[in-house]
Amino acid sequence: MRLNVDFTAKLKKFGAETTYECFNCGNCTAICPLSTNEEQFPRKFIRYLQLGLESKIRSSVEPWLCYYCGECQQTCPRQANPGELMMSVRRYLTTVYDWTGLSKRLYTSTTWKFLSVGILFFATLFIVYLLHGPIVTDHTELETFAPAEIVHPAGYVFGTILAVILLGNVYRMHKFIMGDTKAPFSLYIQELGTLIKHFAIQARLRLCENKSLWLKHWLLMTGYTAAFILVQVDILTFWSLTNNPPPAWHPAKILWTYATVAMLYATTVAIIGRLKKEEPIHQYSHSTDWMFLILLWLTVFTGFLVRIFMQFDLPLPTYYAFAIHLAFTVPLLGLEVPFTKWSHLAYRPFALYFLNVKRRALEGE
Amino acid sequence: MVNDKIGVYVCHCGGNISDVVDVYKVVKAVQNFPNVAVAKEFMFMCSDQGQQMIEDDIKELGLNGVVVASCSPHLHETTFRKVLARAGLNPFLFEHINIREHAAWAHKHDPEGATEKAIRLVRSGIAKVSKARALESIRIDMPPQILIIGAGIAGIRSALDLAKLGIEVHLVEQLPFVGGRIAQGYGAYPSGKIGTELIDELVEELKKEKSNIHLYTNAEVVSIEGFIGNFEVEIQINPRYVVKECDKFDEAIEKCPIEVLDEFNYGMTKRKAIYYPYPNAYPELPAIDMNACNKCGECVNVCGDAIDLDQKPERKKIKASIITFATGFDPYEPKEGEYGYKQFDNVVTLPQFERLLALSNGKLEYKGKEIKDVAFIYCVGSREREGEHKYCSRYCCTATINAALAANQKFGVRTFHVYRDIRTYGKYETYYEEASKNGAVFLKFSPDEPPEITQSGDKLIVKVKDQLTFGEEIEIPVDMVVLSVGMVPRKTEVVSMLRVPYSMDGFLQEVHPKLRPVETAIGGVLIAGACQAPKDTVEATASASATAAKASTYLLRGYTELDPFIVEVDAEKCTGCGDCVEECMFGSIELKDVNGEKKAFVIEATCRGCGACAGICPEEAINLRGYTYDQLRAQIDAMLEEVEE
Known part of the structure; x- marks a missing residue:
């Protein structure tokens, strides 16, 4: 295996700044509540980073088994930040899995980040400007402004594109992780439970000493899922994109309130955390971490404004807020889900899924 | 001559001795032994009171020999010799018997046996002192x-x-x-x-x-x-062949037509036959290397009589x-082929690398090729499992990291450290830290699987089974391999x-x-x-x-005193056979003619008192002072004498 420190240097852009602080003592692996005899980290991966063993890293599943509890960070005698190094490996892997090449540019270039967010933001506004319906100003008629027969199909087309790209990336991840191991199809069926469970509850994050990490993450995740479902079923329920908003006791409205509060709380806490840098998980922020949090916060907040303005029957503010809400939603989903940070919603459960399949396939041989 | 008034003092050592050895019985068993004037026991013989008691007895009873039975002579022999000296008795009329380590501690579970052994040991001491002679330290003048x-x-x-x-x-x-x-x-x-x-x-x-x-x-x-x-x-x-100052040595050196490899730079550069190893070398006169010089006289033409090619x-x-x-010391010279030494051009030793650093400016170049990546292999010629150099030269870890840091900072060289164990001990631990912060990569090998060097194109490949990873064989492509060699003794x-x-x-x-x-x-x-x-x-x-x-x-004192325990030759018994001369490892015995007969003579200042010559002498003509044949025989006899119940 060829040592390649150019690779190590390259990983600096992904946040691997402290690689050579490490003197390989292994305290991080010893303290890690998630590392096991079979899947050891972080020490092993820091070593791979130090030597620049690119192929080892590309085919590894372990980085996705690390949930950045930060205990390693607190016990490292050399302040080598093992947790952050693992995080930077995940950022790198995200670019490896992505077949479009956009991910790599987003992670490594500030220009690309601003440009792509900006283009999607203004393009969305432009499309709204082109396609919006009549603007009723005597009272709020959101559906008249944004006709559901345009918004919903456009949303589904957009969602399908994102899903195709993300699943394409998951397929590539599968290839890297499985390597030469061939697993029978039945195993993929039998292990579906693993995939669903970890997608739904992120059980591994609860292994961290600090249980509040899981709670905050779970609030964010359920809030997002609730909002996602509500938006998807709106074509049937018409409670959201409507000229006649339902009353406050409406179940959908209660759920919506939960989603807004949960996401606003979790993202605000995360932003404050990253500014204060008290928790290990928030000490080191890559530019893509900020990009994700800011886009998400603005999306949730503008969605919240739409509801408020609707409630007080302020037509123009409602329409503007809605347009801006869309303009943030498109880059948030379009860039984060398939290409950068948010892709871990798929990579984490799929990693466990592929790991179990691979393990059982090897046992069966 | 017999010392017939011997004082015997048996110490309790606070119980260390008396808990096992019956000290009263020891006193009783030796007080009537030949030549004993007085025998006493005491709680701590080394205490002020104990010392005073002995001093008083010497003065009052006129003792001419003292035996103290107590701890190890390492602890208190000097103490009691001083007591004798204070009381006006020659300090070498003293015997220190160890009944603590040799009897009480060694035979804790057999008090009776321990007591008997103590009695025998004390008696042997008495016998030895009875035949002891007053000795004087040897004084040697030491001009400054x-x-x-x-x-x-x-x-x-x-x-x-x-x-x-x-x-x-x-x-x-x-x-x-x-x-x-x-x-x-x-x-x-x-x-x-x-x-x-x-x-x-x-x-x-x-x-x-x-x-x-x-x-x-x-x-x-x-x-x-x-x-x-x-x-x-x-x-x-x-001869230096340069005998006095001349203003134009630089010109003389320039004119010299001879060029040879410069050993000061380990042959990496060339120098003239008339040379300085480096610009500021001392003494200021250049030297002429007559092995290289062809006596063409070019330098003489420049410097005239400052150069004398016929100097003797x-x-x-x-x-x-x-x-x-x-x-x-000499730096260890790796064997040909050891980690590619002398097999590949760019494998050098650490001292050579240091010369290279000293000679380089701007960029690091060796044999016309720029050096960007360097691997250092540690413990070369040190800590060998087989062979002469089993020891750790210990300076090399720090010296290597120090040189690597310099190469990195001065020339931007990337460094790879292939080591068995590494310790930049003491204050220099920070060097290791600094190196790792600057991106030095460390790989650890086991002596069972040492790294291998091969060549691939214009790169050297260091293959190492890295113990810090998971035994993966890592290949490091580099421009130069530096062998961190240890120090070897100069014979x-x-x-x-x-x-x-x-x-x-x-x-x-x-x-x-x-x-x-x-x-x-x-x-x-x-x-x-x-x-x-x-x-x-x-x-x-x-x-x-x-x-x-x-x-x-x-x-500064102008003299020194040596222990008197050296050998002496009885000239009457000596037959001049010379066995002792052969035996002496210090060259302290020589044969001299005395009235036509060969006799052995001791060089007192260099005799270490080992007694090897006394042992080899077939005539018993050599005695070790303080351990004469008479004394040793008396000791043995006394030790073997029956101990009454």
């Missing part, structure tokens, strides 16, 4: 003059320290210039000063001490005779009370002239690493610097200053 062999950093340091005390120093260096290995080094740690800068500073001091330091360069020791306080040394000063070697006799060896002839003992490793051996760290078993012979063991510059100069301090304790 010293010979220091080797003018490296240790030799110069020691010379300066002594010269400042007004002691006359003869400093002999075999090369034409001073400075030794340090001058060849690059940034020496700590301080980071270039080796030649360190030497320059010492040379400035050397110039100020010219009145007390006689420096002989290009000189070798031909013979050493004599002993502590009285060494007679002959040296040969080989000169011999000189020196007197010295003490001799200090500062003969230094110089001058050492064998004095029979200075070597340690297992082949370095010169001190008497005791803690208690007498710079003295050798040969009286008056001291060791400074890396001739003793691998040392870094700091340790070498520290030990050099230590030899100066040690030497000055003799030389």
Whole structure:
């Protein structure tokens, strides 16, 4: 295996700044509540980073088994930040899995980040400007402004594109992780439970000493899922994109309130955390971490404004807020889900899924 | 002659002895033994009261011998000898018997047996003292003059320290210039000063001490005779062929048509037959290498009579009370093919790499190729499992990292460290930290699977099974491999002239690493610097200053006293067979003609009192003072005598 420190240097852009602080003592692996005899980290991966063993890293599943509890960070005698190094490996892997090449540019270039967010933001506004319906100003008629027969199909087309790209990336991840191991199809069926469970509850994050990490993450995740479902079923329920908003006791409205509060709380806490840098998980922020949090916060907040303005029957503010809400939603989903940070919603459960399949396939041989 | 009034004193040692040995029974069993005047027991014989009791008895009873049965003589032999001296009795009419370690502690579970053994031991002591003779320490004059062999950093340091005390120093260096290995080094740690800068500073001091330091360069020791306080040394000063100052040495060097490999730079550059090793070298006169010179006379045309191509070697006799060896070390020379040494062009040793750093400007180049990535292989020629060099040279870890840091900072070189174990001990731990922060990559190998070097295109590939990863075989492509070689001892002839003992490793051996760290078993012979063991510059100069301090304790007092336990020859019994001369490892016995007969004579100053000659003498003509045949036989007889119940 060829040592390649150019690779190590390259990983600096992904946040691997402290690689050579490490003197390989292994305290991080010893303290890690998630590392096991079979899947050891972080020490092993820091070593791979130090030597620049690119192929080892590309085919590894372990980085996705690390949930950045930060205990390693607190016990490292050399302040080598093992947790952050693992995080930077995940950022790198995200670019490896992505077949479009956009991910790599987003992670490594500030220009690309601003440009792509900006283009999607203004393009969305432009499309709204082109396609919006009549603007009723005597009272709020959101559906008249944004006709559901345009918004919903456009949303589904957009969602399908994102899903195709993300699943394409998951397929590539599968290839890297499985390597030469061939697993029978039945195993993929039998292990579906693993995939669903970890997608739904992120059980591994609860292994961290600090249980509040899981709670905050779970609030964010359920809030997002609730909002996602509500938006998807709106074509049937018409409670959201409507000229006649339902009353406050409406179940959908209660759920919506939960989603807004949960996401606003979790993202605000995360932003404050990253500014204060008290928790290990928030000490080191890559530019893509900020990009994700800011886009998400603005999306949730503008969605919240739409509801408020609707409630007080302020037509123009409602329409503007809605347009801006869309303009943030498109880059948030379009860039984060398939290409950068948010892709871990798929990579984490799929990693466990592929790991179990691979393990059982090897046992069966 | 028999000492017939012996006092015997048995100590309880607070119970250490008396809990097992019945001390009252011991007293009873020896008080009527021949020649015993008084026998007593006491709780702590070493206490003031105990000492006073013995002192009073000597004075009041007129004792002419004392036996104390107590702890180990290591602890209190000197204490009780002083008691005898205070009471006006010769301190060597004393025997210290150890009944604590030898009886009480060794036989805890057999008190009766322990008591019997104690009685026998005490009786043997009485018997020995009864035949003891008053002895006097041997006094040797020590005129304040010293010979220091080797003018490296240790030799110069020691010379300066002594010269400042007004002691006359003869400093002999075999090369034409001073400075030794340090001058060849690059940034020496700590301080980071270039080796030649360190030497320059010492040379400035050397110039100020010219009145007390006689420096002989290009000189070798031909013979050493004599002993502590009285060494007679002959040296040969080989011709330098440059005999006095000339303004145009630079021109003379330029005109010289001969070019040879420059050993100062390990053959990486060339020099002329008339040369300085480096610009500021001392003495300021260049030297001519007659092995290279063809006597064309070009330099003579420039400098005239400053150059004498027919200069002859000169011999000189020196007197010295003490001799200090500062003969230094050699860097380990790897075997051909060892990690690709001499097999591939770009495999060099650490000293060579340091010269390369010193000689490079702007970018690091070797044989016309720029060096960007360098692998260092540690423990080359050190810690060998088989072979001569089983020891750790210990300076190399720090020296290697120090050189790697310099290469990284000065030339942007990326460094890869392939090591067995690594320790930049003491204050230099920060070097390791700094190196790792600067991106130095460390890989650990097992001696079972040492790294392999191969060539691939214009790169060298170091293959190492890295124990810090998971035993993966890692290939490191580099432009140069540096072998971090250890220090190996120099076997110089001058050492064998004095029979200075070597340690297992082949370095010169001190008497005791803690208690007498710079003295050798040969009286008056001291060791400074890396001739003793691998040392870094700091340790070498520290030990050099230590030899100066040690030497000055003799030389400033003007005399020394030696233990009287040396051998003496009974000339009447001696047949001059010469067996003892052969046997003596210190060369302390010589045969002399006395009225046509050969007789053995002891050189008292160098005899170490080992007794080997006494043992070999077929005529019992040699006795070791304090351990004579008579004494030993009496001891044995007394020990075997029945102990009454």
